[in-house]
Amino acid sequence: MARRPSTASVARRTIVTPVLLSVLLVIFALAAWAAGSRPFNQTVIDIFLQVIFVVGLYTFIGNSGVISFGHVAFACLGGYVAAWTTIKPMMKSSAMPGLPDWLMQMEIPFWAAAIAGAGFAAFWALVFGAVLMRLSGIAASIATFAMLAMVNSIYSNWDSVTAATSSVVGIPIVRTVWPYLVAAVLSVFAAWAFSISRHGLALRAARDEPTAAAASGVDIPRVRLVAFVLSGAIMGAGGALYAHSIGLVTPDTFYLGLTFTTLSMLVVGGMGSLSGAVIGVLILSSLIQILRWLEAGVAIGESSFALPGGVQEIALGVVMILILMFRPAGIMGNSEWTGRLPRFAKPGAPGPDNRSQPTGDQT
C-alpha cells in the first residue's frame, strides 16, 4: 500500500462526502422548485430542517458516542431568538411584554436571526456542556434529557418573555426552499469539517477507547465540549429557521416529538456517519410523505385507492424495525458515502458487521 502523498490530504480525500450529500440536497430543492406545488415545497423545506437537526445531532452523538436526548433544547433556544428578533415590535409588546427594550425594538432579517439563534444556543451549550461533558454513558444521556426538561419548563412558564405555553405568532414566514437548502448544506460542511479536525479525530478515538485516548493525551471532556457547542449552534440555527418555516413557536414544538423523530432518523441512517444522518432523513421523510399521499388517496384511472388512516405510523415503525434488524448500526453504519459502491466487500473487514467498517477517513 502506498504512503500518503502529503499532509494536507485529509480534507481532499474526504471532501467528496459532503459534496455528494449537498448534490443530493440540491436535487431535492430543484424537484420542489420544478414541481411548483406549495405542499410539496413545504415538505422539502421540512426535510431540509430535519437534515439540519439530524446533522446537528450527529456532530455530537456520532463523534462522541454519547447519546443526547437534550439537543432539541438548543433548537428551542434558537426558535425563540427568531421570535424575539423578527416579530414586529407592536406584536411583541403585547405577546411578550417583559422583553428588554433593545430586544423589543429589534427587527432583523431571518438569516440574521438564524445566526443569532446559533450564537445564543452555542453560548448555552458552552454553559451546560462545561458541566455535562464530564459525564459518560447513560448518566450523560439522562443529564442531557434533564437539560431539555429544564429549558422546556422555563420557556413554558416565563410568561412575560416567552408567552408561556401559548403560541408566539407573527414570525415572518419564509416560503422559498433556497435559504433552507443553504443552511442544510452549510451544516453538512460544518459537520464534515469538525469530523476531520483534530478535535473530531480525538473525539472519535475517545468514543472507541476512552482509556487509550486519555493515555494519548486527549482531554476527553474538552473535545466533547467542542462538539457539543458546535452541534448546539447547528441546532440553534435549525430552530430559528424552523420558526420561520411555520411562522410561530411554542415550547412544545421543540420537545419530545422532535427529539424522538430526529434521534430515530439518526439511528436508522447510522449514528457514526454523516452520510447516514443525511440519508436517514431523506429516506424516512420520503417514506412518510409517500404514505401520507397514499392515505389521502391516489386516483388510478376511474377508481381511487387509499390506505386506511394510521397506516403511516405503523408502516414507518415496521420499516424502522426491519432496517435495524438487518443493519443494526443503521443504513450507513460507520462508513461514509464516497460514491463508490462496493462498500461491503472491503478487504480485511469481512462479514456483515458494519460496525467494524471504517469511518470517513479512509477509502
Place this chain on the structure above:
Amino acid sequence: MSDLRADKVSVAFAGLKALSDVDLSVASGQIVGLIGPNGAGKTTLVNVLTGFQAATEGAVRLDGQPLSGLKPHEVRRRGIARTFQGGRLFRDLAVIDNLEVTGVGLGQSRAAALAEAEAMLDWVGIAPLADRIAGTLPYTDERRVAIGRALMGRPKFLLLDEPAAGMSAAEAQDLSALIRRIAGEMGCGVLLIEHNVGLVLGLCDHIVVLDSGATIETGPPAAIRASEKVRHAYMGTAAETDLPVLEAGLEVEA
C-alpha cells in the same frame, strides 16, 4: 536527564492492599523490568504512574515534581506514555490515524500529527500498514502500532504493559531490538512489565520483582536470576492455583 520515581506507593482497594510501599525509579535511556506472578500489582503500579489510579499513600515524582492529582491526559502531556495489555487500539481508525490521535492529543495540528505519524511508522518498521484499519491487524502488528502510538511526541518515559504476550520467540526478539532502540536512540526511559522473564533478563539494566503487592527483590539481572526469593515466588504460584487473596487482587486490578 529525567527521572521517574515512585516513592513508597501503596494502593488499597476496599481494604485489600494491591501495593504496599513500593519504590521504583527509571532514568532516561534506562530499561527497567517489572516482573512478578499474576496479581502481584504490576499493572496497578503502571496505573498509578500514569494517573489512572490514585495512590492511597506515597507519591509519584517526575524530576522531583509530584504528579499526584494529575489526570491521565495531563500525565501523558508531561511525557509519560504507556501501552495497555491487549493493545487497546482505536479499532475503527486506520493505523496512521491511531498515531495521529496522540499527536493531536498533545496539541499538534492534524497536519503536523500526520507528518510525525508517518515518520514514526517508518521508525517502528510498520510503514506499509499505514492505511489498514487497526481492528483488522494481527496481534503482533497491533503491539507495534500501540508502541508507535505511545512514542508520538517523543515521551520521556514509556511504560510497556506485557508487550510480548502471545508472541513467538522470533517476534519477541524483534520486539527486544525495538525496545533497545527506544532507550538507546530516543533516550527514552522504559519500564517493561513482562511475563516472559527471559526477555526481561536479557533486556533490562535493572529489575524490580513484586509479589502480592510488595517488592521482594531488586537488582541487576544476574542478582535476580540468583535470587532464592524470586524463584520461590514463581515456583510457589505454579500457574493460577494461587492463594484466593491473590486472585481477588487480580479481579480488582482488571
